[in-house]
Amino acid sequence: MLSMAPISDRFSTFLLLSLLFSCVHGQMNQNYYKKSCPNLETIVRSVVSQALATEARMGASLLRLFFHDCFVQGCDASILLDDTPTFTGEKTAFPNINSVRGYEVIDAIKSQVEASCPATVPCADIVALAARDSVNLLGGPTWNVVLGRKDARTASLSEANSDLPGPGSSLSTLISMFAAKDLSPQDMAVLSGAHTIGQSRCFLFRDRIFNDININTSFAALRQQTCPLSGGDSNLAPIDV
Numbered sequence: 001m002l003s004m005a006p007i008s009d010r011f012s013t014f015l016l017l018s019l020l021f022s023c024v025h026g027q028m029n030q031n032y033y034k035k036s037c038p039n040l041e042t043i044v045r046s047v048v049s050q051a052l053a054t055e056a057r058m059g060a061s062l063l064r065l066f067f068h069d070c071f072v073q074g075c076d077a078s079i080l081l082d083d084t085p086t087f088t089g090e091k092t093a094f095p096n097i098n099s100v101r102g103y104e105v106i107d108a109i110k111s112q113v114e115a116s117c118p119a120t121v122p123c124a125d126i127v128a129l130a131a132r133d134s135v136n137l138l139g140g141p142t143w144n145v146v147l148g149r150k151d152a153r154t155a156s157l158s159e160a161n162s163d164l165p166g167p168g169s170s171l172s173t174l175i176s177m178f179a180a181k182d183l184s185p186q187d188m189a190v191l192s193g194a195h196t197i198g199q200s201r202c203f204l205f206r207d208r209i210f211n212d213i214n215i216n217t218s219f220a221a222l223r224q225q226t227c228p229l230s231g232g233d234s235n236l237a238p239i240d241v
């Protein structure tokens with residue numbers, strides 16, 4: 001009889017119910033796998049660290065993989081789903097194809113996590129942790145990752161094509177694309193700080209360095225050295241000097 005119980009009893013009943021509720025509904029939190037997969041964060045960090053030792057750029061690639069996952073129907077690892085004869089995923093979307101990298105690093109982490117705690121941790125949480133560790137291992141900040149995502153069973157090629165920002169997007173288009181994900185212009189500016197790390201292919205920024213007037217001219221001249229008016233489409237340049 002809830003209504004007749006003393007306050008403290010009613011409070012503990014409430015606590016018990018909230019606890020049950022959060023277990024049943026799997027409320028997200030930082031310690032989601034503390035009991036079920038205690039080595040999760042150690043495994044992720046060590047595989048990312050090995051990948052960065054082979055190629056530092058991989059840290060940038062893993063961060064972008066997370067962004068491109070999250071902007072299409074949420075952070076649900078939908079970007080990882082391969083095409084089959086009866087299923088089309090997001091990997092061939094224009095912003096992703098020949099551009100998003102790091103799938104094999106996520107696969108390597110997932111195998112080690114499965115070996116340590118089978119069928120427990122979704123890829124979506126692994127992608128979020130790998131992005132965090134990448135930034136931190138490259139000398140950037142760290143942050144706590146709330147865990148308990150669910151992996152997608154679907155993906156959307158059309159949403160990947162429509163929702164991910166492109167190199168030719170205007171400022172107002174970019175602002176509305178972020179607003180569509182409940183992100184403010186300030187969020188967008190902060191998140192774009194991700195471009196402190198990583199590289200871009202020449203053909204994606206050629207127009208800027210040859211035709212923009214609102215650009216630092218010595219920076220444009222510097223980039224023109226490896227990104228000519230014609231040819232060298234896939235030449236890479238650091239996004240931030």
Ligand code: HEM
Binds near residue numbers: 067100167168192200
């Ligand atoms: C504001 C809108 C954005 C646009 C228009 C944009 C566009 C691009 C383009 C064109 C590239 C080069 C891709 C290539 O060479 O194939 C790139 C790379 C990159 N982007 Fe963005 N991006 C945006 C926002 C973000 C955000 C929010 C993040 C992460 C929080 C991010 C992380 C990265 C990283 C780390 C790279 C380098 C990847 C690598 O070296 O493999 N970008 N971006």
Ligand SMILES: *[C@@H]1O[C@H](CO)[C@@H](O)[C@H](O)[C@H]1NC(C)=O
Binds near residue numbers: 216217219
């Ligand atoms: C312009 O670009 C050059 C080359 O990247 C850089 O050294 C310089 O600091 C930049 N100037 C300004 C005002 O940002």
